[in-house]
Amino acid sequence: MWISKIELTCFKSYQHQEFTFPEPNNGKNVVLIGGMNGYGKTSVLEALYLCLYGKDAMAHLARAGLKTDDVRGYPTFLEKAFNGEALRDGRDTMLVRVTVNRSKAKAIEITRKWYFRSNGSWTDEEATVRTITRNVPDMPRSDGKNGFHLADMLDDLFVPAHIAPFFFFDGEEVKKLADQSRIEQVKQGLEGLLGVVLLRSLSDRLRQFENSRRQGVVTVDEERLAQLERTLRDNEQQEQDIAHQIDVAKDQKRLLADEFQSLLERVTSAGGGGGDTATYKELVEEREQYRASLRENMRDQEEILSGRLPFHLASKNILETLRSQLEAELRYFKWEGEKQALEPRKNEFRAALESQASPLIQPPLSDEQTAALNARLDAAWACLFYPPPDDCAEKIIHSYLTPPERSKMLEYLDSIAVSQREIQDLLSEHAQLTQRIDDLGRKISKLEGIDRDGTLAALTQQLKDLQQKIDSVDEEIRADERRRTGLETQVVTQRADYERERKKLDDSSPARSVIKKSDRIRRVIEDLIPALFPLKVKQLASSMTQVYRQLAHKDQVSRIFISNDGTSQILGKSGRPITFDRSAGENQIFATALIAGLAKVSGINAPLVVDTPLGRLDSRHRHNILQFWTSDESRQVILLSQDKEIDAEFHRRISKHVAKTYLLDHTDVGDGVGRTSAREDRYFVEAAE
Numbered sequence: 001m002w003i004s005k006i007e008l009t010c011f012k013s014y015q016h017q018e019f020t021f022p023e024p025n026n027g028k029n030v031v032l033i034g035g036m037n038g039y040g041k042t043s044v045l046e047a048l049y050l051c052l053y054g055k056d057a058m059a060h061l062a063r064a065g066l067k068t069d070d071v072r073g074y075p076t077f078l079e080k081a082f083n084g085e086a087l088r089d090g091r092d093t094m095l096v097r098v099t100v101n102r103s104k105a106k107a108i109e110i111t112r113k114w115y116f117r118s119n120g121s122w123t124d125e126e127a128t129v130r131t132i133t134r135n136v137p138d139m140p141r142s143d144g145k146n147g148f149h150l151a152d153m154l155d156d157l158f159v160p161a162h163i164a165p166f167f168f169f170d171g172e173e174v175k176k177l178a179d180q181s182r183i184e185q186v187k188q189g190l191e192g193l194l195g196v197v198l199l200r201s202l203s204d205r206l207r208q209f210e211n212s213r214r215q216g217v218v219t220v221d222e223e224r225l226a227q228l229e230r231t232l233r234d235n236e237q238q239e240q241d242i243a244h245q246i247d248v249a250k251d252q253k254r255l256l257a258d259e260f261q262s263l264l265e266r267v268t269s270a271g272g273g274g275g276d277t278a279t280y281k282e283l284v285e286e287r288e289q290y291r292a293s294l295r296e297n298m299r300d301q302e303e304i305l306s307g308r309l310p311f312h313l314a315s316k317n318i319l320e321t322l323r324s325q326l327e328a329e330l331r332y333f334k335w336e337g338e339k340q341a342l343e344p345r346k347n348e349f350r351a352a353l354e355s356q357a358s359p360l361i362q363p364p365l366s367d368e369q370t371a372a373l374n375a376r377l378d379a380a381w382a383c384l385f386y387p388p389p390d391d392c393a394e395k396i397i398h399s400y401l402t403p404p405e406r407s408k409m410l411e412y413l414d415s416i417a418v419s420q421r422e423i424q425d426l427l428s429e430h431a432q433l434t435q436r437i438d439d440l441g442r443k444i445s446k447l448e449g450i451d452r453d454g455t456l457a458a459l460t461q462q463l464k465d466l467q468q469k470i471d472s473v474d475e476e477i478r479a480d481e482r483r484r485t486g487l488e489t490q491v492v493t494q495r496a497d498y499e500r501e502r503k504k505l506d507d508s509s510p511a512r513s514v515i516k517k518s519d520r521i522r523r524v525i526e527d528l529i530p531a532l533f534p535l536k537v538k539q540l541a542s543s544m545t546q547v548y549r550q551l552a553h554k555d556q557v558s559r560i561f562i563s564n565d566g567t568s569q570i571l572g573k574s575g576r577p578i579t580f581d582r583s584a585g586e587n588q589i590f591a592t593a594l595i596a597g598l599a600k601v602s603g604i605n606a607p608l609v610v611d612t613p614l615g616r617l618d619s620r621h622r623h624n625i626l627q628f629w630t631s632d633e634s635r636q637v638i639l640l641s642q643d644k645e646i647d648a649e650f651h652r653r654i655s656k657h658v659a660k661t662y663l664l665d666h667t668d669v670g671d672g673v674g675r676t677s678a679r680e681d682r683y684f685v686e687a688a689e
C-alpha cells in the first residue's frame with residue numbers, strides 16, 4: 001500500500017501542485033520533500049489529514065503535533081488555509097486529492113472540496129471517492145449519501161482516524177511526547193491505539209445529550225441535583241489528579257531506586273566494608289528487602305483499618321440485610337434480562353400466527369374478534385414473565401450499582417473477616433522487621449567505619465541521602481494512596497446520593513427513560529476504558545523492544561517491559577532494569593520506538609509521513625532512525641525535511657533507498673501572500689552544489 005499522488009489546489013501557499021510517488025520497490029521506499037522553514041512542508045501533512053478525515057481531523061491534527069485553533073475550530077482553520085491569491089482573484093474553491101494504491105492494479109482516489117464566499121468565509125464542502133481499476137475510474141461516491149461513509153471505508157481499507165497520528169505526524173510531536181514521563185507516553189499511545197479518544201468523545205457527547213434532554217422536562221429539585229453532580233465531578237477529578245500524582249511519584253521512585261542500585265555498585269567497588277565488599281552489598285540489599293516487607297506490612301495494616309474493620313462496626317443484622325438485598329437485586333436483573341431477551345420473539349410469534357392459512361377459519365374473524373384475540377395473546381405472553389419470581393427484590397435500593405458491581409460487593413462481604421490474631425500477627429511482624437532493619441543498620445555502620453581516603457564515606461553519605469529521598473517519595477505515595485482511598489469511599493457515597501436523586505428526576509417523565517439508557521451506556525464506556533490496556537501491553541512491549549534495539553546505540557538492552565498500568569522498564573540481559581541518563585536524545589528514541597511499536601501493533605502496513613523527522617537527535621541516532629525507516633522496504637516513508645535535518649550528506653548516505661525527491665521553492669507575491677512550487681527530482685544536495 002502506498003500514496004501515489006497528492007494534489008493541492010488553492011491550499012495554503014500552493015496554487016496548484018501535484019506530488020506523484022512511485023511504488024516502493026527494489027529497496028527504494030523513501031520519498032524526500034525538502035524545503036526551508038515556512039516553505040510549505042507542513043501544509044502537505046495538513047492537507048493529507050483534511051482530505052482523508054475532514055472535520056474529524058482537527059482532534060488528530062493536534063495529537064499529530066500540528067497547530068490548530070482550539071477556540072474557533074474547523075471553519076477558522078479552513079479560512080486560513082484558503083490560498084491568498086485565489087481569494088484575491090475571486091475564486092471560491094479549495095481542493096485536495098489523495099490517491100492511495102493498494103496494488104498496481106487497484107487504487108482509491110479521495111477528493112475533498114471546500115467552498116468559500118467572496119469574503120473568504122467557508123460555506124460548504126463535499127468529499128467524493130472513486131475506485132480505480134487498471135487506470136479506469138469508477139463512478140464517484142459522495143460521503144454521507146446513499147449509505148456510503150468515507151470514515152468506514154478508511155477504517156476497512158486504509159488508516160482509521162484515531163490511529164492516524166502513528167503514521168502521519170510532526171517530529172516535533174515526538175519531542176513533546178519525549179518530554180513527558182514514560183508512564184504518560186505509554187498511556188497516551190495505548191489510548192490512541194485502542195480508540196479511547198473515540199470512546200471518551202462518545203461519553204462526552206452522551207453527557208451533553210443527557211443534559212440537553214433534561215432541560216426539556218419538568219424538574220424535580222434540579223438545583224440540588226446539579227450541586228450533587230458538581231461535588232461528585234470535583235471529587236472524581238481530584239481522585240484522578242491524585243492517581244496521576246501517584247503514577248508520577250512511582251516513576252520517580254523507580255528512577256531513584258535505579259540510581260540507588262548504581263551507587264551501591266560504586267560503594268562496593270570502592271572497597272565498602274574494608275575488603276569484605278560482598279558482605280556489605282548483601283547487608284544493604286537485605287536491609288532494602290526488609291524495608292520493602294515493612295512497607296507491605298504497613299499497607300496491610302492500612303487496608304484493615306480503612307477497608308475491612310469499619311464493616312465490623314456495623315451489626316450482623318445490617319450486613320445480612322445488605323447481602324440479602326444485593327442477592328435479591330441480582331436475581332431481579334437476571335430475570336429482567338431473560339425477559340427482555342425473549343420480548344422480540346412475541347412479535348415473531350404474532351407474525352407467524354397471522355401468516356398461517358390453514359386450518360381455515362370460517363367465518364373469518366371480525367375486527368373486534370381479532371383485537372380480542374391479540375389482547376389475549378398479549379395477556380398470555382405477559383403471564384410468562386409476571387409476576388417476577390418470589391426471591392427477586394421487590395424494590396431496587398442500590399440502583400447506583402451495576403450487576404457486576406453487586407457481584408463484586410458480595411465477594412467483598414465474604415472477604416471482610418478480620419481476627420484479633422491477624423492484627424496481632426501484623427503488629428508482631430512490624431516489630432520484628434523494625435528490629436531487623438535496626439540490626440542491619442548497625443552492622444552496615446561498622447563495615448562503613450573502615451575508610452582510608454574518605455571516598456567511601458562520601459559515597460556512603462550519598463547512598464544514605466538517596467535512601468532518604470526514596471523513603472520520602474514512598475511516604476508521599478502512601479499518603480496519596482490514603483487520600484485516594486478516602487476519596488474513593490466519599491465518591492461512592494456521593495454517587496449513591498446523586499443516583500438516587502437523579503432517578504427520582506428521571507422517573508418523573510417518559511423522556512427520562514432515554515436519558516437513563518444513555519447514562520447506562522456512558523457508564524459502561526467509563527468502566528471499559530481502564531480494562532482495555534491489558535489487551536495490548538504485551539504486544540506493544542514486544543514491538544517496542546524490536547524497534548528500540550534498532551534505534552538505540554546501546555547493545556545491552558534485552559527487552560522493554562510494560563505493565564498494565566503503563567509503567568515501562570528497559571531491561572538488560574540479566575533481566576534487571578537499566579538506568580540511562582534521561583537525555584533528550586534517549587527520550588526521543590524511546591518515544592519514537594513507542595510510536596513505531598504502536599504502528600506495528602495496529603497491524604496496518606500504511607505509509608509513514610513525517611514532518612521535521614530528525615528533530616534534536618545527534619548524528620548517531622539520526623543514522624539509526626534513517627536505517628530503521630529504510631529497513632522495511634515494503635513500507636513507503638515520506639519525509640518532509642529542512643536542510644539541517646536530512647542534508648546533502650545524509651541524502652547521499654540513503655540515496656540507494658530514495659525513490660523520489662522534491663525541492664520546494666517559495667516566492668513572495670505581495671500583501672503577505674506566498675506561492676510555493678515543487679521541483680521534481682531535486683533536493684538540497686543540488687542546491688549545495
